Amino acid sequence: MTSAVEREFPTDGGAPADVMAVLESVERRVLWLATAIVDHANRVRPNPSGLKVGGHQASSASMTTLMTALWFHHLTADDRVSVKPHASPVLHAVNHLLGRLRPEQLTTLRAFGGLQSYPSRTKDPGTVDYSTGSVGIGATAPLWGALAHRFARDRYGEPSPPGRQYALLGDAELDEGAVWEAVQDPMVAGLGEVVWVVDLNRQSLDRVVPGAAPARLQGMFAAAGWQVLTLKYGRLLEELFTRPGGERLRARLDTMSNAEYQRLLRRQGPDLRHRLPGNGSDAQVVARLLEGLDDATLARALRNLGGHDMASLLHAFEAVDDSRPTVVFAYTVKGQGLPTEGHPQNHSSLLTAEQMRHLAARLGTDLDDPWAPFPEGSAEAALCAAAADRLRRPPFPLTAPPTVPPDSGRAAPSGVGTTQQALGRTLLDLSRGAPDVARLIVTASPDVSSSTNLGGWLNKVGVWSHTAGHDWFADDAETILRWQENPTGQHMELGIAETNLVGLIGELGATWSRWGRPLLPIGVVYDPFVNRALEPWSYGIYAGGRSILVGTPSGVTLAPEGGAHQSITTPSLGIEQPGCVTYEPAFALDAEWCLRAALAGLGKPDGSSAYLRLSTRPVDQSLAAVPTDPAARERRRHQVTAGGYVLRRRERPALAVVAMGALVTEALTAADRLTALGHATDVVCVTSPDLLFRAVQARRGLDRADGSILEQLFPAHRAVPMVTLLDGHPHTLAFLATVNGVPLTALGVTRFGQSGSLDDVYRHHGIDADSVVAAALDLVEAKA
Template sequence: MTTVPTGSVPAGAVPAGISAAGAAAWLDVLGEVEERVLWLSTAIVHHANRVRPNPSGLKVGGHQASSASMVSIMTALWFRHLRAEDRVSVKPHASPVLHAVNYLQGRLDAAYLPTLRAFGGLQSYPSRTKDPDPVDYSTGSVGIGATATVWGALARRYACPGEAGGRQYALVGDAELDEGAVWEAVLDPQVAGLGELVWIVDLNRQSLDRVVPGPAATRLHGMFAAAGWQVITLKYGTLLRELFTRPGGERLRERIDAMSNPEYQRLLRCTAAELRERLPGDGPGAAHVAALLDGLDDADLLRVLRNLGGHDLAALDGALAAVDDHRPTVILAYTVKGYGLPTQGHPQNHSSLLTEAQLGELAARTGADPELPWAAFPAGSAAGRLCAEAAARLRRDAVPLTPPPPVPADLGRTPAGAATTQAALGRVLLDLTRAAPQTAARVVTVSPDVSSSTNLGGWVNKVGVWAPAERVDWFHDDRETLLHWREQPTGQHIELGIAETNLVGLLGELGATWSRWGQPLLPIGVLYDPFVQRALEPWSFGIYAGGRSILVGTPSGVTLAPEGGAHQSVTTPSLGIEQPGCTTWEPAFALDTEWTLLHALARLGRPDGGSAYLRLSTRPVDQSLAAVPADPAARERRRRQVVAGGYPLRRVESPRVTIAAMGAMVTEALAAADRLQGLGTAADVVCVTSPGLLFRALDARAGHGEADTWILDQVFPAARAAPLVTVLDGHPHTLAFLAAVHRVPLSTLGVTRFGQSGSLEEVYRHHGIDADAVVAAALDLTD
């Protein structure tokens, strides 16, 4: 454990060349700024809840106490140590502090300060895409803000090789470290070498509802240290450390170290008289502690108890100056939730609000004026100059956006024989290296230890595996080795440990390099489709934060029959429809895979783009069933239909029923149509490639939102309206909306139960998605 000495002014705490007296004055100015940040962050929440009109009467919310515990840390960081090239992820509930800091440094107009949680105003939690002031990382979902800095650091190293980069700071609440995804990220083998990572833990020992009973710092120290991190613990501030040197001081330290978190928090709510009674305790050192406390007046006694390292500007400066850039660093900063507020230390202060009277007292103590709550420092004052100097140091030039390379729409191949859409993924990537090498050079694939089993082996052999430095491939001369694991800085595949949340976290940051560093990448993440649900939340958050990427779920559905129910996905098609900022496709044929993947790649690395989710299958399908037109114009028409959401696969003269199938289930749909023809029931067959795009088109046709509606007329023309059977290897409600195109009778076939091991035929029959089920459903609708 690294211990930071906290004398009156530790080394590194002030600019060089300043005398001791000047250093003390400099810290006084920093303290003045700290007080103003506390006032502003508190007033921002107060105004939103108690001043701004609220006709609905619904709670607005905000977190004055959670903000207060971060004020000292953020003041020391932004006004002393932060550099323009650094990036910071701020814990969600401290967003008012970030806005207060940005305002004092001239990066936020005062008109926004009264708009916290108002429509078009300051967001509840920091947002890169929605807040009006600079935000480096969107946060809000517990743990994701911390891990985002890990993947941001990796993404910068990949996108900007050889370029010096800044630190990646994460300001994290200690309760956020309960999130398992944090430790999945910390333990990934790639992380130990990321010396630019600096996490500062707001160790206030409270969660939303309570004081956390057990001491967590020792356990956290051991966990981070075991992962190779530098650990700096800031437990006590300057006043307490000085007090420990006096007679009885060591006994006082022992007493505080031994007490539980709830007991310490309760002491924060005590008067000086109550403290003199309670703090000594009843142990063998009680008399020594009592004697020590007798030497303090009441004001000093109250102040000393709250003098923790996370609120001591000198100690914080010393800790930040001691960061080792050769390995990740975590600073465990002891704090008090609600520090400086009347609610400090109370177990239910998480969402508590100051009264008008309490706000007035805070204004008087911090030198603010409640009538002019948003007043900044005068430009010529020492605090004003400190704010201006910090603003100048942190000023960033606009990042010039390099346009992504053009992506071909069609590579010209027409696959034959039997093929799977999963195998087509690897084939398309290899073809892209020949047809458009500049575009292929921007592609980066990511997987959680499933490269070979998801058909990326050929691609990995071609482009190599990315690593910060070249590593020896000891199996390069082994003739039985089919997958060549060449790790080097020029590799284009990143392999992570088995943790889907890590995969999509990195995917989101790789997809944001166009906006962060001006370097557009075309990231594709591949994982088993059943585990998309595990990865969905952090991937969704990456999309919210502006990360454009492609997530490939493969193999999908109960088509993975022998693997059993645990490895069969049911609801993922509808998840793709419901994800904002994302288009989902489930191609049926290899050429459909090529066209949709290329179209998805063309939407990456650009402000007006979006993300995509492709659901692929391991089931071989006869490619001749696609009936790809030979005429170039007709082929292009088919391609446009595929990427727009669907196309007619078979037309009959007078359809009595339409079968709409998705993915590999077109085989059953076509077989059923053949049998129905023999029974005198002519059936059209439609191949749906993107239910989400068809739903958007239907919604737009009803006047809700904007989308191209032409695809509905081409796939479901009014003149051919007929009762509809839908079938897919997923939940049947995914396609149920198609009946609304022409208000026709409907029968939906799909998977609504957990899977079952067996042969493909047995499993399809079990779930009622085989050709027999399609025929029966069609006859029920038309008889």
């Protein structure tokens, strides 16, 4: 009896013969359109620059059967599909046949404002369920999309149809570590609505993939609890295997190296007959079997893999087990049906004009009229129309997220506190003061909830699970963190994999656009590992996901932790990341205001994601000098969320120290010393270098942001030499010199961290008060 990993699907079902014939006809048209879309972009459309346009005819060809089977027979309107990046022309072809793209739009692949090179939810004119492009991220997105849909259904209490979440990915994408981080996460094991289809064409960009990897990969999925289905051979080969010598032919194909198989695809006639049997003891038996086949049938048989067999695919899709995730390994030929099929360098190759004309003749189309529709009244036209009706999604009303109160109204904190503590406190305040907002908040972390001050929030709202779980430590008096798992929980805990976390919050933040139901996701990670998570988070933002990423604790302020746990580059990430606002507050109330402002940007079309960089350094909160007058307090709040505010303003200043985050204390100390030395020094607290940079750009007509905050912080009549200071790379604030064209010295961290006391570490990096004073005096002397 074969194991689940080894089981191959029969090829005896899926649809009636007449339907199958029409599907195969549509498949040929999809192959033609996908190929012609790339051809037109490269060979027909004018290209004055001479730069390569590119496209992936071969990568698209290996997917045409798979995608035809799905869209034109199997999918429902509730299903969502993530398409491998290099198969975007196939998706465009499918969308055209479904009436979602006009013929003239097929001529715009990779043109400005046209069809995107890789599927994009926000930029493509056709229907795209998931943005893809970065290898591996599109594969994992449907996992997080499934979790986000389940959470949204539980939160809103509505019986929204679940649908399936498909990922179509290339086998080379399974080299990405992020894929396996996601596959083995415990939260994924019960996602029966997830189906991955692996386009197993055994090629990557430059080469034929060496080794017999499929069995190992299948075993890894099975070990993670996935259903594993294998579509290796099609009906023609399966029939040949039943003939005398057929099992020897199967064994020959099974044991053949990937490279040899690919090379045989380039052989024809007598040469193929000579080489296919091989040199083993069974060669003569296989050769006798092949004698009964004409050359055309032999060539078709060699290419008759499961991923190109319509009946096998339909049968496999019907056999999906809804109780666990499923992966279908569909063997294919890269470039199937094209002159370039099977060649190891066909990844970006383009068919010539002559090859395109021969292809058109073989597929029953016309190179001179490439977008001609199926004849009206034909079975193919009827099938496309029926699929379009079946897949049409009714419009849904967009539920606006509730208004986030910008301020709790609570008195400014006194005593010593940290911005990290303010994270948990603000969430609890919202649960009491704005329950309609709080009920849509969902927090997530990679196993760092307690160490990032989410414990109180987690104890209050519980841990989300699709089914209720038992807390075996509920009666343990020494247990501080209560792990209550139930469908009403609002915290989602993943394994220690930051890429999974940001993939999840990206999809949680996209529910407003998928189902009209907004959520307010907050992901919390250790700040040193934000860089590890940045690429998939960026892709989530690109795809329309609005989320908040909190990096805490941060900087070399983690003095005893040493270099491995100290972040340097993260402060500037928000400046560089489109669709995101970055904040680094210095005081607890600043952190609350920034978090509330960030929450207000989620769950809506014109919103924004946000990155908050928080610290564990205890700071005297009275240094914030928050005004008690209501109007003055509101002005301060507005400045905090606009980018910064003035902490100290002297008469006739000689200098300004501009600081961000935890180092505001050093800035204040240095300013007092400089003033005592006769150099009156202003102190400005920056809360968002990102928003200040946008204001600078707006002043020059390069951004649409409000630039008024600059005049409040840096009025031209008070322009003086400036020292900038932060616990991160100094370039983050260096642009402030351009506001008024003043001399500036940027202090920050440019080397790997060191373990030690806070004083030792700050002194080592030149960000202590002494370093600020010295840098400021140098500026005064230079000016004199």
